[in-house]
Amino acid sequence: MQEIKDASDEPITWLRNLIKEFIVDWRQSQGANDYWRPCLVGVASAKDPMLEKLKRVVDPKHAMPNEILEGAKSIIVFFLPFKRWLAEQNDRCGVPAAQSWAESYITTNLLIGAINEHLQACLKDKGHEAAVTPATHNFDEVKLVSRWSHKHLAYVAGLGTFGHNHLLITSSGCCGRLGSLVTSMPLPATARPDIEWCLQKAGHGCLACVSKCKYGALHKTRFNRQACYRQCLKNDAHYSHLQLVDVCGKCACEVPCSYQIPKVPQASDRT
Numbered sequence: 299m300q301e302i303k304d305a306s307d308e309p310i311t312w313l314r315n316l317i318k319e320f321i322v323d324w325r326q327s328q329g330a331n332d333y334w335r336p337c338l339v340g341v342a343s344a345k346d347p348m349l350e351k352l353k354r355v356v357d358p359k360h361a362m363p364n365e366i367l368e369g370a371k372s373i374i375v376f377f378l379p380f381k382r383w384l385a386e387q388n389d390r391c392g393v394p395a396a397q398s399w400a401e402s403y404i405t406t407n408l409l410i411g412a413i414n415e416h417l418q419a420c421l422k423d424k425g426h427e428a429a430v431t432p433a434t435h436n437f438d439e440v441k442l443v444s445r446w447s448h449k450h451l452a453y454v455a456g457l458g459t460f461g462h463n464h465l466l467i468t469s470s471g472c473c474g475r476l477g478s479l480v481t482s483m484p485l486p487a488t489a490r491p492d493i494e495w496c497l498q499k500a501g502h503g504c505l506a507c508v509s510k511c512k513y514g515a516l517h518k519t520r521f522n523r524q525a526c527y528r529q530c531l532k533n534d535a536h537y538s539h540l541q542l543v544d545v546c547g548k549c550a551c552e553v554p555c556s557y558q559i560p561k562v563p564q565a566s567d568r569t
């Protein structure tokens with residue numbers, strides 16, 4: 299039986315510290331802006347039965363850990379939560395995404411790649427192999443589904459639960475970006491939350507994210523993935539002087555789950 303331990307376990311702390319220290323050095327060497335709050339790390343066993351379900355839930359072609367790395371034992375997933383000012387700017391700037399939001403996307407993707415390489419080297423030092431996957435654009439461009447969904451892997455690795463906005467709500471909210479890698483190092487799996495963190499899904503009512511989407515994509519009862527991606531491409535065209543920035547994120551900004559597990563409304567809040 300798979301061993302489930304608490305996220306404060308030693309390997310998680312080791313990985314979190316590796317990432318934290320690396321980000322400080324990387325920012326200095328790259329002269330990069332400081333966009334991020336402290337990172338979160340979760341681990342899933344490469345044999346977790348839930349992984350097989352991704353072929354049904356995400357896409358029949360969703361990769362399994364052994365296809366990424368022969369002899370895979372664990373999947374490490376990390377979340378880089380954005381600082382609040384970044385989400386506030388994206389929320390305030392009207393129809394297009396904020397330029398800072400678009401720029402942070404580019405920088406964060408570079409950082410994720412660099413973190414992956416760093417972790418790969420650290421794991422190799424300990425005698426283990428690791429294989430990395432790109433932070434983004436590893437998806438089917440017709441169906442708009444990922445063949446290695448960091449978001450779903452983050453769920454399996456116990457980092458959070460899905461929100462009505464189709465993002466993962468972590469203990470640091472849903473504003474941020476995910477990265478992952480597969481390793482031959484056996485690591486204890488992180489326990490998954492046993493309740494829904496999204497207020498709407500938990501039956502408390504919310505839909506604040508729906509009110510933020512002015513682009514016909516996110517509704518009370520459905521999500522139009524194509525409409526969402528159309529808006530992301532409009533933002534890319536808006537910032538044509540930047541690299542590919544097919545982002546929007548309005549439904550993640552300044553809502554109850556942006557920066558934390560949303561607080562369940564109390565009866566006294568309504569008086």
Ligand code: SF4
Nearest residue numbers: 461462497504505507
């Ligand atoms: S804004 Fe509310 S309904 Fe939307 S994902 Fe967050 S908690 Fe759920």
Ligand code: SF4
Nearest residue numbers: 511526546547548549
């Ligand atoms: S990312 Fe933008 S277009 Fe897509 S659902 Fe959220 S607010 Fe709507």
